[in-house]
Amino acid sequence: MTALAKPEDERITFVLGGARSGKSHFAESFVASLPRPWVYVATAEAHDDEMAARIAEHQARREAGWQTIEAPHELAEAIRAAPKGAIVLVDCLTLWLSNIMHVPFDIDRAMGQLEQALHMRENATVLVSNEVGLGLVPETPLGRAFRDAQGHLNQRIAAIASRVFLVVAGQPLVVKRST
Numbered sequence: 001m002t003a004l005a006k007p008e009d010e011r012i013t014f015v016l017g018g019a020r021s022g023k024s025h026f027a028e029s030f031v032a033s034l035p036r037p038w039v040y041v042a043t044a045e046a047h048d049d050e051m052a053a054r055i056a057e058h059q060a061r062r063e064a065g066w067q068t069i070e071a072p073h074e075l076a077e078a079i080r081a082a083p084k085g086a087i088v089l090v091d092c093l094t095l096w097l098s099n100i101m102h103v104p105f106d107i108d109r110a111m112g113q114l115e116q117a118l119h120m121r122e123n124a125t126v127l128v129s130n131e132v133g134l135g136l137v138p139e140t141p142l143g144r145a146f147r148d149a150q151g152h153l154n155q156r157i158a159a160i161a162s163r164v165f166l167v168v169a170g171q172p173l174v175v176k177r178s179t
Contacts, residue, residue: 010178012118013126014161016154018134022170024091027128028062034124037086038066041079043096045072058091072099076113084122093129093157097150101142111153115160129154131166 013030017023031038040062046052059068067086071078075096082088090096100110118125132150158164164176 010162011121011124012157012161013124013163013165014154014157015126015128015165015167015172016131016158016175017128017167018131021167023128023130023165023167024058025061025170026165026167026172027089027091027126031087031089031124031126032063034087036065037083039082039086039088040066040068041071041075041082041088041090042068043072043075043090043092043099045095045099072096073103073105076110076117079114079117079121079125082121087123088121088125089128090125091128093127093153094132094150097153098146101146101149107149111156115156118157118160127157127161129157 013027015023015027015030017026042055042058044051044055044058046055067083069078069081072095075090075093079088079090097107100107118127130150131154132147133154138144138147158176161176162178163174165172166175167173
């Protein structure tokens with residue numbers, strides 16, 4: 001944890017889950033229950049037709065009123081650029097981490113910048129991420145490095161969040177809730 005990130009920040013909610021667990025839908029519903037304005041920070045890039053369809057599905061599911069910021073690499077900057085009074089939803093940290101692992105980024109530094117940007121926000125931020133540590137050990141060194149970095153990132157964000165949910169089969173389970 002960085003010196004700027006205080007434990008259990010009341011403004012941070014973290015939503016974890018496996019692929020197609022319903023985590024994004026839960027996070028979107030959670031944000032939509034809060035007062036507007038809402039900002040969707042999208043980290044996905046459509047490198048193929050299948051990913052373009054997934055992105056379109058997410059866009060179609062959101063009701064009118066969302067502002068979207070595309071941030072496949074510069075996530076901390078996108079969070080800082082969000083309007084001060086807005087509720088920010090970041091979907092998802094897993095794609096962001098994958099994106100920055102394929103370009104020359106200092107991953108630990110990028111994680112620290114993300115924590116700093118979250119700490120500086122005055123309003124709520126909801127972050128979505130995959131829980132990748134429950135599956136098989138990846139076969140390749142890059143796959144294992146990604147799994148390890150994702151686990152580290154998830155632990156860092158969970159440490160500073162006041163609420164952590166794990167979504168399984170569309171059902172949110174409370175992992176952490178500040179008292």
